Amino acid sequence: MWRSGWRTRGVLWRLSGRSASLGAWRWASTTACERALLRYRVGEKIHGFTVSQVTSVPELTLTAVKLSHDSTGAQHLHLAREDRNNLFSVQFRTAPADSSGAPHVLEHTVLCGSQRYPCRDPFFKMLNRSLSTFMNAFTASDYTLYPFSTQNPKDFQNLLSVYLDAAFFPCLRELDFCQEGWRLEHEDPSDPQTPLVFKGVVFNEMKGAFTDNERIFSQHVQSRLLPDHTYSVVSGGDPLCIPDLTWEQLRQFHATHYHPSNARFFTYGNFPLEQHLKQIHEEALSKFQRIKPRTAVPAQKPWDKPxxxxxxxxxxxxxxxxxxxxxxxxxxxxxxxxxxxxxxxxxxxxxxxxxxxxxxxxxxxxxxxxxxxxxxxxxxxxxxxxxxxxxxxxxxxxxxxxxxxxxxxxxxxxxxxxxxxVSFGLALTSYIASCWNHDGDxxxxxxxxxxxxxxxxxxxxxxxxxxxxxxxxxxxxxxxxxxxxxxDDKYSEKQMQLETEKLKQKVNSLSPEDKQQIYEKGLELQAQQSQPQDASCLPALKVSDIEPRIPFTEVEVALAAGDTPVQYCTQPTNGVIYFRAFSSLNTLPEELRPYVPLFCNVLTKLGCGGLDYRELAQQVDLKTGGLAATPHVLPDDSHLDTYEQGVLFSSFCLDRNLPDMMHLWSEIFNNPCFDEEEHFRVLVKMTAQELSNGVPDAGHLYASIRAGRMLVPAGDLQETFGGMDQVRLMKSVAEMTDIKPILRKLPRIKKHLLNCDNFRCSVNATPQQMSQVENSVDSFLRTLSRSKKERKPAPPHVVEKPAPKGPGRHSLVTRKLVTDPTFKPCPMKTHFLFPFPVNYVAECIRTAPYAAPAHASLKILARLMTAKFLHTEIREKGGAYGGGARLSYGGIFTLYSYRDPHSTETLQSFLKAIDWAKSGRFTQQDINEAKLSVFAAVDAPVAPSDKGLDCFLYGLSDEVKQAHREQLFAVRHEDLVDVSNRYLGAGRSTHGVALLGPDNASIAKDPSWVIR
Incomplete structure (x- = not known):
């Protein structure tokens, strides 16, 4: 994966779009931190390493141990902290000299097989042989980082072995370079009469990356501000320069950059440091001698004028x-x-x-x-x-x-x-990477x-x-x-012309012998991609290594301010209080629904009470960690045609600021400022711009939402709230000369949403904070308006569903779900035309809800189809950056591809994948690996702030989750074949297809497609 620089704003950072801020679990035991502080001494020798520094970092409740490897000079930083989600990473300084993408192609290729694990693609195969909580690799502007995390000690050792062998002893086979980097190949590899074209995963990834104008701009800022050395080039590779990279250059880049003397190792968590050092030394570093890596990035010479x-x-x-x-x-x-x-x-x-x-x-x-x-x-x-x-x-x-x-x-x-x-270690390694890369402390x-x-x-x-x-x-x-x-209206056309000229230049330089060799190599690669791989050399956990039961989360529900249910979840939140409230949209008129996302986006930014929007922003920053409102469409666990609709309000604060935070919410709910027309216009433009900017990076998600639109009643609302309809609506609103009609909709939405009707709250805090919390929440609720004191009957399309009882719970939270007994799913095909050089493809199929036994089988099947069929067809053979299958909680089975050079061919691959599943051409070992991969997601760590959230939002009890867990364990070969035939085969009439991408002649001629 290419990252054009990981952003760090001061000491705050963002990771994958979500806050990944550092936090200290002071409530939890700090034995790992204390042990490290007492155990290690400067000058101590441990498995070929020497301890150079032992430092307590009390604000993060960790002990930092710095070491260096005696014979190679490799640096190692261990952060001992009482956290089960342990992380390893190794990074190399990889400063490219040109835009051929050598570090990025190398990042992909080293993960395609190594000396100890020579099977094809061990990295992706380990996704199904592990309980990892994170596995990936990143190419930044001047370093390459390989991180993984897991909660299982045996899994940690397995993954460490694979990562070490991949980084230091990769096979770097020519065919892997051709597949992952770039190659000339016939459009149809089996037909030498078809034209030669450029193919390759990285080539297509970077074509997709540079459809994003924000990335283009960011790259130019860096390249032109720092023009004298490596930052003047594209580390991920310019699509017009990637075809200049040779296999020999790639091997040479590895030899000069992937050496322990140029490596920085990082471990984090509560697993023993000694075991890490022993394995790193024995499996990798002991086989090298120190060199002087010439990889340093020189200082940029300052300019004498702008x-x-x-x-x-x-x-x-x-x-x-x-x-x-x-x-x-x-x-x-x-x-x-x-x-x-x-x-x-x-x-x-x-x-x-x-x-x-x-x-x-x-x-x-x-x-x-x-x-x-x-x-x-x-x-x-x-x-x-x-x-x-x-x-x-x-x-x-x-x-x-x-x-x-x-x-x-x-x-x-x-x-x-x-x-x-939950990704504390990952946040740490990304936070320090750039500083450490340039020899900072x-x-x-x-x-x-x-x-x-x-x-x-x-x-x-x-x-x-x-x-x-x-x-x-x-x-x-x-x-x-x-x-x-x-x-520039001709920009895409010019880029395409440049690529065409590059291709023509390459093809014209070929001799007849070269062309024959290309044809033969294409057949060889195709044969390799189609050949079953023996992955028995790879380490693997067993299904028996998975915990049979989930730890139950105790929650209590009580009524506040008379009749509003509040869920209390006692957790080690380190002095932070997390507050959430969910308000139903059941009474909102239909014509106002498209504007709910905009209402949510501006509600906390327009001012309230006596505060204008600047003063409100100041108070939010002074007293809270942020106030947010987001629309939600929550499927029911038992019925596909039933769902809950509403808005989730969420915030958190230090315990000393709880009264201030609840006062801000009270003012926002009771006295929001909806008369700031000029600032509202500014917020509308920002919202529209952010949505537009997000499409090139998340095209597969937009395609998936549209493809599922007509399969369940909730689908249309999901498209309205978060699909291409919302993107286009905000574009039209932002272009309005008179925005008052939109502004006048906000008080109407408020009337239905910001009151105590159909309202519930949730709080996560420490036991010591709970009495203070109960008083503050009760006071807040008493400030809110309500329609009438007597309980109103539910609208005819709404059904009431009490939350299930369980240990520590009272059945007081009643969810009001929307149902439509007349709904009939229908197929729909939509092509959104974009001037992208790649496609985003999705096909959705209506299947079974979460509580149905078939849901567990379909979840295993999605992972099985991804690992054993779609990855090969869509990424390896097709050259897309990604693709696979997944099953949503709401029962929608989705096949998708991302940054894909193909479209209709990919839809054919989806059909082949379904035929493959129906035929049952998979083994018990394949099923076991799919189960491991599914449980890695099911058992992913949950932050104290999010404990009990499934119960609060979905009414999903631990008992129901445990029953689903047992269904996952019980899935058999015949169950997978059965659901393939029942839902993906005969049931394929209830499917939808969507595509974001360039004009397509075959689709344009097909009247079953809607072109947008």
Whole structure:
């Protein structure tokens, strides 16, 4: 996977779109941390390593142990912490010299087989032989990272063995390079008369990546701000340059970069360090001698005057305003690598729709940089934006920052240190990767508490400390880049023409012997991809290694403020209180439903009570970890045609701030500000821009939502809330000259949503906090309006479903579900036309709900079809970046592909996959591996903040989950064949298909397709 730089904003970071902030489990035992502090001494020798530092990091409840390998110089950092979800990673400094994508293609190819594990694709095969909680690999701008995590000690050793052998002793076979990187091959490999074309997984991945205009812009910022060395090229590979990479160059890149002397090892969790070091030394490092890796990235020479450039991109058909699609940013290189006035100056100017990509601090390169700008502006406003940036800097230097703004940011650091993430180790390794890669001290980076203390001291000693830094880093900084990007109607056509010319050049240089060799190699690769692989050399867990029972989560439900059910879940939340509320949408008029996502998005951003939107944002940052509202469509566990619809309100805070947080919710519910027309317009444009930007990266999800639209009653609402219909609606709203009619819809939605009718709450906190929580929640609920005191009868389309009883629970939460006994599923095919060079394909099939025994069989079958058929057909043979099958909780079985050069051919592969499943051509070993993979997801760690959430949202008791678990264990070969025939075969009349991608002649001629 290519990441064009992992963003780190100060000491806060984001991982895969979700908050992955550091948190300390102070409530849990800290024995691993304490053991490490007592056990290790500087100078101690352990399995070929020498301890160089042992440091307590109390704010994160961990002990850091730094070591170096005696014979190779490899560095190792172990973070001992009482966390069962242990993580390993190894990273190499991989600074490319060109845009051929050598580090990215190598990342893919080393995972295709190694000396000890020579079978094809051991990485993907281990997904089915493991209970891993995470497995992947990432290529950043100047390093490559290989992480995995698991809660099982035996699994950790198995995965470590595979990762070590892959990294240090890969086969690097030529055919694997051709499959994963690029190759010339006949369109039909078995027919030499068909034209030669470019193929390859990375080639198609990067074509897909650069359909995203935000990525194009971010890459240009980095390349032009740091032009003197490796950052001037594309580490993931430019599709026009990838065909210049040779197999020999790839092997040479591995030899010079994947050496222990250029490696940094990282382990985290409560497993013994000694076992890790012993295995790393014996299986890998003992076989090498120290070298001097010449991989260091030199400092960028500072400029003596600012520079500016303009680049082009494809027009965005989903963006609001065809004449306002220019992006501009001003970026500053920070000389020693160490908001929001810019929001006020830029976003509120109304010139653009949202901040430009990569806005803020970026620490993913040797020298950090800071960018600020706008997207969605008119080209004529470029100079205006530049002037606004300069004027804002002058204002900051003159007036400084408000004290509350600084305190809000420091509070954000404090609460994110306490907020717990299930991917704590992964967050840590990604957080320190760039600093460590350039020989910075990763342990110092983790001492967030002392960094905050130093910062406060600097402010105390010099009240103008920040103003001086702004003057130094920005105002007086000559290393300043102004980059603008405007759409070019011919951009995609020009890119296609360049690729065509590249292909023509390659083909014209071939001799008849070369062409014959290409044909033979294509047949050889096809034969290899079709040949069954013996994976018996790979280590594997057994189904018997899976825990037979789940740990039950105790929750209690009580009535507050008279009749509102509140679920209380006592957890080790480290002094943080998590509050959620769910409000039904059952009474909302149909014409208002499409605007619910917009209502949710703006509700906490428009101001409330006596606070304008700026003051509200300040209070949210000062007193909470954020306030959010999101629409939800929750399927029933027993009936496909029944679902719950509503909005989930969620927030968390430090215990000292609970009264303030609940007061903010009370003001938002009772006195929201719906008369800020200009700011509402700004938020609408930002929302539309974010949705538009997200389509190229999540096309398979949009295709899946559309394909399932007509299969269950909930499908249409899911499309309305989160599908392409919502993207296009927001585009049209953002283009309105008069937005008042939309603004007037908000109070109407509020009337149905922000009251105590059909309302329930949930709180996760420590036992010591619960009495305070009960009082605060009760007080909050008593401020809310309600229709009438007497209980109103449910509407005719609504059925009431009490929550099941269980240990520690009372059956007080009644869910009001929507049902439609007249619903008839119907097939639907939709092609969304986009100027993408790749496709996103999905086919959905109506099957069985969660509680049905068939659901367990279908879940195993989805994993089996992915691992044993679809991966080979869609990724290896087809060249798509990804593809597979999955089963939703609501009973929709989805076959999908991602960044796929094919479309109709992929739909044929889906048919073949179903025929394969119906034929039962899989073994008991295949089934066992699929079960392991499914249980790895079922048993994924759950954060204390999310414990009991399934019960709260879905009414899903631990007893029902345990029954489903036993059904998964019991799945047999005949069950899989049965559900294949019953649902995927004969039941295929209830299916839907959707495709996002370029024009397709065969689809255009087929009247069964709807072209959008």
């Amino acid at each position: 520079r500016e450039f303009q680049v082009t991109c494809a027009p965005d058909s989903l963006a609001a305003g065809s004449s306002e699609q220019t992006t501009i940013s001003v970026s500053f290189l920070l000389p020693d690598g160490p908001n929001s006035p810019f929001y006020k100056a830029l976003i509120e100017s109304g010139l653009g729709t949202d901040f430009s990509p990569d806005v803020g601090y970026n620490g993913c390169t040797r020298e950090a940089y800071f960018s600020v700008g706008l997207q969605g502006i008119a080209e004529k406003d470029i100079q205006t934006v530049r002037d606004l940036v300069d004027r804002t800097l002058d204002d900051i230097i003159e007036k400084g920052f408000e004290d509350d703004r600084i305190e809000a940011l420091l509070h954000k650091i404090e609460i994110q240190m306490k907020h717990q993430s 990763p342990v110092e980076l983790l001492k967030l508490g002392s960094q905050v203390a130093r910062f406060r001291k600097c402010l105390e000693e010099n009240p103008k400390f920040l103003q001086e830094k702004v003057k130094q880093y920005f105002k007086n900084n000559q290393h300043k880049l102004t980059l603008s990007m405007k759409p």
